[in-house]
Amino acid sequence: MTKWTDLQSASFLESNARDRALGLVDEGSFTEFCGPMDRRPSPHLGVLGDAVEYDDGVVTGVGRIGETPVFVISQEGRFIGGAVGEVHGAKIVNTVRLAIEMLDAMVAKNPDTPEAHKPIVVFSFETGGVRLHEANAGLLAHAEFMDQVQKARGKVPVIAVIGSKVGCFGGMGFVAAAMDAIVMSEFGRLGLTGPEVIEQEMGREEFDSSDRGLVFRTTGAKHKYIMGDCNFLVKDSVAAFRAQIADLAVLPIADFEAMRRIGSEAAVDKQLALVALAVELQPKDSLDVWAHAGNEAPAELNDAPYEEFIAKAQRLAV
Amino acid sequence: MALNQLNFSIENASPTVALGEAFHLGVVGSGDLEMIIESKEQGGAVSFQILSPVTGFDDLWKRVADAFVRESGLGNAHIEINDNNATPAVVMLRLRQALAEATAR
Amino acid sequence: MEDIETLVGRGREAIDFIVDADSFEENTVGALTFDDPEFGPGAVCGTATLNGATVTVIANDAMAMNEKFPVVYGGIIGMEEGYKMAKSVYASITADADKDLADKRAIVLVVDTPGNGPGKVEEIFGMNKSTGAYQLALAEARLKGHPIVAMVIGRAISGAFLCHGLQADHILSLDANFGTMIHVMPLTSISRIIRKDLETLQALSTGNPVFAAGPRFFYELGGVQELVTEISGMRDCITKHIAEIRTAKAEGREDDLGPWGRGKLGKERGGRVVRDEVMALMNEQFAAVADQYTAS
Numbered sequence: 089m090t091k092w093t094d095l096q097s098a099s100f101l102e103s104n105a106r107d108r109a110l111g112l113v114d115e116g117s118f119t120e121f122c123g124p125m126d127r128r129p130s131p132h133l134g135v136l137g138d139a140v141e142y143d144d145g146v147v148t149g150v151g152r153i154g155e156t157p158v159f160v161i162s163q164e165g166r167f168i169g170g171a172v173g174e175v176h177g178a179k180i181v182n183t184v185r186l187a188i189e190m191l192d193a194m195v196a197k198n199p200d201t202p203e204a205h206k207p208i209v210v211f212s213f214e215t216g217g218v219r220l221h222e223a224n225a226g227l228l229a230h231a232e233f234m235d236q237v238q239k240a241r242g243k244v245p246v247i248a249v250i251g252s253k254v255g256c257f258g259g260m261g262f263v264a265a266a267m268d269a270i271v272m273s274e275f276g277r278l279g280l281t282g283p284e285v286i287e288q289e290m291g292r293e294e295f296d297s298s299d300r301g302l303v304f305r306t307t308g309a310k311h312k313y314i315m316g317d318c319n320f321l322v323k324d325s326v327a328a329f330r331a332q333i334a335d336l337a338v339l340p341i342a343d344f345e346a347m348r349r350i351g352s353e354a355a356v357d358k359q360l361a362l363v364a365l366a367v368e369l370q371p372k373d374s375l376d377v378w379a380h381a382g383n384e385a386p387a388e389l390n391d392a393p394y395e396e397f398i399a400k401a402q403r404l405a406v
Numbered sequence: 407m408a409l410n411q412l413n414f415s416i417e418n419a420s421p422t423v424a425l426g427e428a429f430h431l432g433v434v435g436s437g438d439l440e441m442i443i444e445s446k447e448q449g450g451a452v453s454f455q456i457l458s459p460v461t462g463f464d465d466l467w468k469r470v471a472d473a474f475v476r477e478s479g480l481g482n483a484h485i486e487i488n489d490n491n492a493t494p495a496v497v498m499l500r501l502r503q504a505l506a507e508a509t510a511r
Numbered sequence: 512m513e514d515i516e517t518l519v520g521r522g523r524e525a526i527d528f529i530v531d532a533d534s535f536e537e538n539t540v541g542a543l544t545f546d547d548p549e550f551g552p553g554a555v556c557g558t559a560t561l562n563g564a565t566v567t568v569i570a571n572d573a574m575a576m577n578e579k580f581p582v583v584y585g586g587i588i589g590m591e592e593g594y595k596m597a598k599s600v601y602a603s604i605t606a607d608a609d610k611d612l613a614d615k616r617a618i619v620l621v622v623d624t625p626g627n628g629p630g631k632v633e634e635i636f637g638m639n640k641s642t643g644a645y646q647l648a649l650a651e652a653r654l655k656g657h658p659i660v661a662m663v664i665g666r667a668i669s670g671a672f673l674c675h676g677l678q679a680d681h682i683l684s685l686d687a688n689f690g691t692m693i694h695v696m697p698l699t700s701i702s703r704i705i706r707k708d709l710e711t712l713q714a715l716s717t718g719n720p721v722f723a724a725g726p727r728f729f730y731e732l733g734g735v736q737e738l739v740t741e742i743s744g745m746r747d748c749i750t751k752h753i754a755e756i757r758t759a760k761a762e763g764r765e766d767d768l769g770p771w772g773r774g775k776l777g778k779e780r781g782g783r784v785v786r787d788e789v790m791a792l793m794n795e796q797f798a799a800v801a802d803q804y805t806a807s
Contacts, residue, residue, distance in 0.1 A: 119800050122789055123430075124430040124440065125428060125442065128792070130785075131785055134409045134457070135407070135408055136715070137459050138409070138705075139458070139459050139488060139490035139491075140409065141433070141440060166434075174785050174786055175789050178785070178786040178787075178790050182793050182794070183793070185790075186793065186794070190797075190801065190805075207804075218669065220695065220701045220704055220705050221701075223695035224694070224721050224732050225721045226695070227673065228734050228783070231673055231773075232770040234643075234678065235771060237650075238654060239654065259670050262670070266643040266644075266646065279638075280633070280634065281627070281628075281630075286629055286630060286631055289629045289630065290582065294631060306631065317637050317640070350597075350640050350647060351647045351651075352601075353597075353598065353605075356648075360594050363590045363636065370632070371635055377635060377636075407711055
């Protein structure tokens with residue numbers, strides 16, 4: 089196991105799910121729930137003759153950043169693409185549920201509990217959504233998670249972290265969008281429909297799914313940052329994600345409402361203005377939208393290293 | 407169609423290495439595996455439980471396990487492996503890593 | 512009515528089978544009106560009465576095509592459609608904001624949708640936000656006391672079903688002999704992608720509903736509350752479930768409703784039992800350490 093101090097400088101992209109979870113919270117503070125030692129693999133994979141993992145591809149538990157309890161969910165993309173089945177789904181749903189229950193108990197005991205003592209949830213996504221081997225259970229778990237996100241509103245901030253290889257797609261793409269704040273590294277990708285399906289639907293001339301650059305420009309973190317779909321763009325290290333979460337951990341819950349892109353009628357009206365813009369612009373490429381946002385040389389900006397990008401990028405006024 | 411489960415023990419009459427607390431390592435990615443390695447008093451033997459989608463390589467698993475036990479001197483241990491098509495070289499590598507971590511603790 | 516074999520693709524007709532005769536007024540929910548007929552045409556949103564009580568109705572129109580977004584046709588929920596549906600829900604909440612729990616209008620979702628808009632512009636602007644926005648609106652309305660019933664009359668497929676259906680308090684479905692489809696993917700496609708032969712999957716699905724397609728399997732998993740066996744039975748069944756939901760809400764039994772309630776139902780019906788075991792283990796593990804994480 090990598091030492092905590094070494095984890096901090098490690099690439100978030102290259103780290104595995106457990107190291108990400110351990111590194112996001114204070115040293116030695118993480119308690120895992122339903123971990124490998126509990127041996128709760130999916131009962132549905134073995135009968136199909138497919139490999140199982142004792143944690144079913146997701147690390148869940150609680151740690152601390154300073155005085156803040158931090159409930160962590162960290163998906164492992166190397167295990168069946170981080171897909172959500174019954175056990176995996178139950179783990180992610182119940183983690184948010186536990187955080188809400190903790191908050192309720194705290195506030196019942198002491199209505200003046202300081203903000204920094206109240207729990208937060210951090211979800212590191214690495215998934216394409218539903219696991220087809222147990223598709224129905226995975227689908228139902230997605231709905232349960234959305235329900236918990238709404239139940240956490242005004243109580244427990246739920247923060248999305250996306251900096252993994254697989255990114256965050258399928259049903260989990262809208263789960264992430266529904267969260268309070270989204271933190272991405274430039275290697276993160278967020279969307280709903282995978283590139284192959286878009287190609288199939290629109291034709292290769294419109295969308296060539298083998299064009300890596302195009303795929304990245306369409307759903308990559310830099311684009312999401314300019315669109316306002318991710319709130320914070322950080323460098324690819326565990327420490328950088330951790331620092332951003334630490335900043336967020338102490339904020340009053342009310343501050344998160346302003347970071348949301350959806351979840352209220354006012355937010356929906358703003359998004360509808362963007363949809364109208366989509367009709368008006370008819371973008372062939374995400375860079376058309378970057379240009380509209382005031383970025384004069386979008387292709388160069390797209391290639392710029394992190395610091396330069398952050399310094400220069402004009403974000404779309406929403 | 408179900409996963410192939412393999413259970414066997416490698417005898418070790420004079421173990422030179424013993425384990426501390428149970429330890430988990432690895433990710434069940436393609437071509438990789440996870441394992442739990444823990445101490446178990448059983449007259450020196452190291453017992454293995456392997457779950458793998460691959461069938462027909464039972465002897466190979468035993469040979470790798472045997473080589474590992476001889477090389478390491480490990481005894482009185484139980485090792486569980488969830489495999490996803492790892493090669494013998496990867497299996498050996500992970501066994502060594504797990505032992506190094508487990509004895510360093 | 513007796514000779515109708517399927518309502519697939521016929522969302523507008525389905526509304527007429529459900530609500531009071533001639534009561535459906537499209538494009539009006541509370542103070543909200545949709546005045547542009549080209550806005551989100553794949554979503555049919557409006558107000559009707561059901562046994563005299565005001566209900567919001569949200570349905571898919573499989574015959575419509577959104578000229579502005581060419582991937583949106585055949586009941587697909589596009590960006591405009593998702594936000595239009597979300598606005599209809601918020602308008603329902605606002606209209607009844609001052610009303611007692613017992614008087615909050617029900618929301619009836621008539622479900623026949625094959626997917627979310629799968630296009631390039633959709634990804635550039637964030638289709639995930641539109642479908643997410645609608646789900647959050649439904650969850651909010653449900654938690655604020657509006658009874659929400661989803662009635663599957665045709666296709667309830669994967670992410671589109673998550674969007675339009677799976678946030679309801681109760682989900683009802685016409686039985687499979689009416690051509691209703693509830694699944695993430697047909698078994699034939701699953702078989703191809705996970706590389707297992709179809710016969711094996713079919714054989715396994717008889718004993719395990721977690722990957723099989725169809726309303727009956729979803730019933731076993733707790734994903735469908737009740738199967739409706741006659742088209743003419745939809746109206747009464749929805750009415751009955753609205754009443755049951757109102758009672759549960761009045762008694763504070765929120766955990767018996769919505770997605771969490773379907774988890775409980777899945778355990779009762781034996782289709783999803785591991786979920787509960789895993790959650791119980793986590794609860795026990797957290798309880799053992801909770802004090803360590805509570806600052807004094």
